[in-house]
Amino acid sequence: MSVRDEFALDFARTERIGLEEAVFAAGKSPAQIDAILAAAEERGARFLVTRLDPDRHAALTYRDRLDYCPVSRTAFFGEARRVEGPARIAIVAAGTSDVPVAREAERTLAYQGHATTLIADVGVAGLWRLTRRIEEIRAHPVVICAAGMDAALPSVLGGLVAGAVIAVPTSVGYGVAEGGRAALDAVLASCAPGIAVVNIDNGYGAACAALRLLHAARRLTEAPR
């Protein structure tokens, strides 16, 4: 049995659910990733690769064919889509250390052609930093918020903006915050109603939740069924 038998690409995903398939590189060997990219190439398909750490990137045969970003550990394979229009999605990072997760969301949305606004280091310990930029955030109908440690920012944001808030807890922190469970539980238990949550460090998932929302929004404004 060859490596080719170890994967089955879902090229029809876009038609089915509006999201292109992406390759989660973390649990895969370079040989597997190369084989997947080769299969994509044969079909002329594009691909987003996530969780591709620099070492694994360096080990790929397709290394030089990728548009790679080491901060977000994402790579684009194939022709990029043009990022257009005014940003409708704000990506807020509570602290500087949350930026890599925020950038994973940013890159995922860019790969799909969506402009975003990244706003960093507005954690609630210095509320003026948030207050200073809250109007800018509010101008976006959708807000993705990456926050670690106590993840208090999504709760505060949720009380200040009327649009959709998608929280990404991050594994930034130590002691009780290590691994991100404290941040996750805080956003799930938020006293601000209606905050949607994705897995710890899952910037990609937050971006996909935003893409689903955009899809729903398009349909909501079409004629009723």
Add this chain to the structure above:
Amino acid sequence: MSVRDEFALDFARTERIGLEEAVFAAGKSPAQIDAILAAAEERGARFLVTRLDPDRHAALTYRDRLDYCPVSRTAFFGEARRVEGPARIAIVAAGTSDVPVAREAERTLAYQGHATTLIADVGVAGLWRLTRRIEEIRAHPVVICAAGMDAALPSVLGGLVAGAVIAVPTSVGYGVAEGGRAALDAVLASCAPGIAVVNIDNGYGAACAALRLLHAARRLTEAPR
């Protein structure tokens, strides 16, 4: 200090974030709940009460003034909004035991005037039950899915519908499933991208996430993009 000093109602919440304040009854005494309703009455305000179990409901002075639903443990205080239009939000309950949580979402949305479609007992152990109704589900741009135990349904749904999927893990189950952590972790770890999650048993929160999405959708279609 009197009971009146123990709460501060947020009547401006609707203007600020588009969601009316609701009273979470679980941690409050009947005296506190009655005082809150009296304060609302003085201002001519309406109120949604959640997590009001039958015993506590029976102990309220305002008991007979409430439109109470024992399955969802919700109550409406004040004039009801008319539920209008075709349902744009599907509420899917994986099993019969997940219905109370689904109904909390249904009642929250009804209180705000939104029609919904409740689809129950379509868990993946008998996939035909889901397949039979998938087109009906797909017709709704937004899907709320309540699921306990292994919560496999949101993952399967996420691969079949393109719209927004908001998962509510429930505490239905025993052994490793007791309390709902297994269901929560399963939906957060879902292999289907972009599923948004709220706290265990939080039907109210899922409804609020949907309301935020509707708000975002209105704004997304207003401005140019």
Add this chain to the structure above:
Amino acid sequence: MSVRDEFALDFARTERIGLEEAVFAAGKSPAQIDAILAAAEERGARFLVTRLDPDRHAALTYRDRLDYCPVSRTAFFGEARRVEGPARIAIVAAGTSDVPVAREAERTLAYQGHATTLIADVGVAGLWRLTRRIEEIRAHPVVICAAGMDAALPSVLGGLVAGAVIAVPTSVGYGVAEGGRAALDAVLASCAPGIAVVNIDNGYGAACAALRLLHAARRLTEAPR
């Protein structure tokens, strides 16, 4: 062996550490509590009883000799101290459901003769509620803050006040918040520096931490520095 052998009262605690002994009633039988109060009476000692639920209170022989508060589940035995002076300690309850824990702190401090200011329902989901009262809070050098669910309030407070902040996570909440671990971890992981934390629902302990602080403050201003 009699019940009298099952306890050893620490009447010298006040001289040693400035805190009078209190009886934690939760794990004790009415017979044990009565015996403890009898021993105190023999010595003419006063006593604070905590975690005394109404059923156990009703079962005590000393029932009518106690100044009992069912909300905080505390009782005073013996002559009360006069509560004096302007309040130097603010007790902030994030939500209405956190009031019982806040009142346990309030009663403990009142028992020791300290005035406090109770400020309730200023959680961060409606930031205006906090903003409206922040100057009042800031006027107190010491702030005790009881908060459940995501416990975001201590983080926000910690960024707004310069004085001591003692956080008491509460077990208010459900799902991931049940039992108070989420609130505890959030305050421990707070991005606001220098927040001191006590056990979940431990209003008594927060009051004692404040009493220790007052003791330290007296000594800090006595000696040269």
Add this chain to the structure above:
Amino acid sequence: MSVRDEFALDFARTERIGLEEAVFAAGKSPAQIDAILAAAEERGARFLVTRLDPDRHAALTYRDRLDYCPVSRTAFFGEARRVEGPARIAIVAAGTSDVPVAREAERTLAYQGHATTLIADVGVAGLWRLTRRIEEIRAHPVVICAAGMDAALPSVLGGLVAGAVIAVPTSVGYGVAEGGRAALDAVLASCAPGIAVVNIDNGYGAACAALRLLHAARRLTEAPR
């Protein structure tokens, strides 16, 4: 005391329970593993080695005498049995990253002479991938299913196949899925009845459970006792 005293090989295991002893290499030093192989050699015994990572393999004196597979981290020592007959056991890997665990099961069964069919990357997020191969899977009376993250596949499979389903949760994933507890709990809490579970990443154990089943099947079809 020498290394020889640190192990006691169970050469009679086959007679007793139909399973040959295997060496779990993870917690053993190369010296211990070499001594075990030497003891086996003396008796002319064969051996399966599991959890032998490449570094430890490279450090063995018996290195070149082993039939080693780095993907599954297994090694065969001694004469191989011929793999015969049509495959009666399907080994299904939910995702590409679950393949190493699936291959550990495959190698264990091959070592015992059993043919298997490996079917990879049929996770439920793209249900068509499973549907496409479900008849092939159903053709096997026994199905081993390795799945990480939310491990929804065993639940879906359990509703589609009538034969035995042995689930192996894997540690593939991050955030709440890290370490495999989320996958394990999901399969244990499965709404599909009768799914048998083994420890996280325990492809060897899943294979042994299948071997026990084959043993039981042989006896079930013999004359009644």
Add this chain to the structure above:
Amino acid sequence: MSVRDEFALDFARTERIGLEEAVFAAGKSPAQIDAILAAAEERGARFLVTRLDPDRHAALTYRDRLDYCPVSRTAFFGEARRVEGPARIAIVAAGTSDVPVAREAERTLAYQGHATTLIADVGVAGLWRLTRRIEEIRAHPVVICAAGMDAALPSVLGGLVAGAVIAVPTSVGYGVAEGGRAALDAVLASCAPGIAVVNIDNGYGAACAALRLLHAARRLTEAPR
């Protein structure tokens, strides 16, 4: 929406996977259970009800139509199948307190027409109790073993019998054993290879795993190998 819309019975389950649908009563209201039984009656279907505690049983309209066993909390609705043949499945309860879980398995198998042998109180703390009965146990190709606390029995059994071993950890115990996690982890981590595990207290699930095994066994002996 009526209670009838809250469930969707899976009458085709038997054809599909060889297991009849059962009603898990724990999370359902008496009204829901009665409605399910009425629907079954209309179709002339039989039903197994599990986790039906005596209070809920007493509240059912169909109460007197059920063959109810309070120890196992199971009920049969409709005509019973004849239990036939020599017992091929042994059900072993480690301690007396594990008997209710063992009896849930026994009743589930009886409902499907399978004879079983129940062997109780053979925990390893008095090994002679197991030794005395080991030949009797070994005479059954399939062994279900219910064990709480440290659940050491399945490990010992797994080293003594060659057939299939299905372990059901139970929630019997206190301290670290409370809830059954310790027992569950012990059986999953068992040093005896090939033990299959189901959820804590899931006697029903263990029986279903045995039924799947019997199904597989029939097919394994049909086709050539």
Add this chain to the structure above:
Amino acid sequence: MSVRDEFALDFARTERIGLEEAVFAAGKSPAQIDAILAAAEERGARFLVTRLDPDRHAALTYRDRLDYCPVSRTAFFGEARRVEGPARIAIVAAGTSDVPVAREAERTLAYQGHATTLIADVGVAGLWRLTRRIEEIRAHPVVICAAGMDAALPSVLGGLVAGAVIAVPTSVGYGVAEGGRAALDAVLASCAPGIAVVNIDNGYGAACAALRLLHAARRLTEAPR
């Protein structure tokens, strides 16, 4: 977007809450830390850097401009404040392995100009070590106590000193003590009343809690409001 956009320094923190901002280096890249120091330099600001491990320190451009302490992993940037005596804060390390955490507190306070007394290896397993130094500890109105493993020292100290006790559980230990949860829970559950706790290994936070206390003490001795 440049690295400069990834942080927003809180230079007004001192005026607001009396604590200067510090840089938590653990989750930041050398490029980010260098950019933060450059921004500080432009404004002539001083900075405390925490959790700066030797490797990351060596990678900084500003490396030689920092007063770096590898034991506590702290660095001072900019002009040091004069440390003035006498010490009013005792820093007690239960064991030798707790010294790095104690030194983080010591350095943080030194950076702010406060003298401290470090007392190490006075754990309760040899009570004479504590007894020998208890008068010295008692002479300080504020006591910071770093303790890992079972963290019994803060409980004993809390019964012997009347001043403020701030406990820092440490991650020193293995088995159940690994990561510091056991130590954290022990200090939170302490039978000695009024012990204030900060996150595991958070020497910096303990120092900040002491600084807040000093601030409160100054205000408590001022004229009443």
Add this chain to the structure above:
Amino acid sequence: MSVRDEFALDFARTERIGLEEAVFAAGKSPAQIDAILAAAEERGARFLVTRLDPDRHAALTYRDRLDYCPVSRTAFFGEARRVEGPARIAIVAAGTSDVPVAREAERTLAYQGHATTLIADVGVAGLWRLTRRIEEIRAHPVVICAAGMDAALPSVLGGLVAGAVIAVPTSVGYGVAEGGRAALDAVLASCAPGIAVVNIDNGYGAACAALRLLHAARRLTEAPR
């Protein structure tokens, strides 16, 4: 199958391991307990019953034949052994709430004929209480110590006495201490070497560990060394 088949008494346990069998009543029905006592009566055997709460005791047919202690929830069936000799085992309860667990150990040892000394309420928060009685404790070669909350007492004791220390963590406490895990982890992580630990609230187990020790002591002094 009758209730008689649900247990297998281990009358030979005394010869085998020197400990008589005891009945753990918590998971057993009154019918099961009565049947066990009837079986014992037939053989003229004595029995110790543990975890027999007052309600279950009241429901027994054998109720009046038992020497029952509601504090420790233990009962003696059959002729009592005479308690003889000077007490060689001290049973120390850290707080008044730990007395029931201490008394379970006391009763178990009394049942076997061993005198003990119970010393209560000597927790470390008031070290003088322990100091006052330490010589009395030291006079016993074996010390059983029941402690909840932070369980700091066994660590302090372990540094003061040279004999055997058997710690029983108790479930006394709330918040992080609820259920006794914090106490258990503290005693396991104790910085005092050689403390032996049993399960939470397991006074019976601590007594048995002491009985094993006495057995070992007899043998150690028999043979030459």
Add this chain to the structure above:
Amino acid sequence: MSVRDEFALDFARTERIGLEEAVFAAGKSPAQIDAILAAAEERGARFLVTRLDPDRHAALTYRDRLDYCPVSRTAFFGEARRVEGPARIAIVAAGTSDVPVAREAERTLAYQGHATTLIADVGVAGLWRLTRRIEEIRAHPVVICAAGMDAALPSVLGGLVAGAVIAVPTSVGYGVAEGGRAALDAVLASCAPGIAVVNIDNGYGAACAALRLLHAARRLTEAPR
């Protein structure tokens, strides 16, 4: 402050509790360990060092003055005591991977002059291995048993030997067994009464518990007080 101030050796420990102080090397720097050894040397004291991994050992100035064992990671400093016979303590390792922990106990006892018998690889999955050696084990009044994974061996042993059983759970294992919690909980929840437990991987602690037992035994056989 110098490294010398970071420790306070407990040279009086032997007189006080009969156990010599040992140095736990895991959390200490080579400089700290060297300073401790230098202090010991000055006083002519001996020392046992535990948890000294090979890298840290190699970094010590005192490296060549130590009698170092890399398997158990222990070192003896100073003159060795003569180990005198016959062995009264059996040290049983369930599996080959548990040997390092067993050897830590063996070395600790050897350092104190006690002979022991090491019996390895007698886990219950092959009960004959235990049965073969049970008489040899029984000949020792005290049994230390190191076991990882499901740790079923101490339960079985506890039912077969009358003497003291001290269980050391080990961190050997993966999945649910990783870190040793499963093994720890299993031994604490053991159905065999009177098993004493120490922390995970704590071979040193098990040895100290045995030393305390020997001390108690000597006193028990002296004249009564």
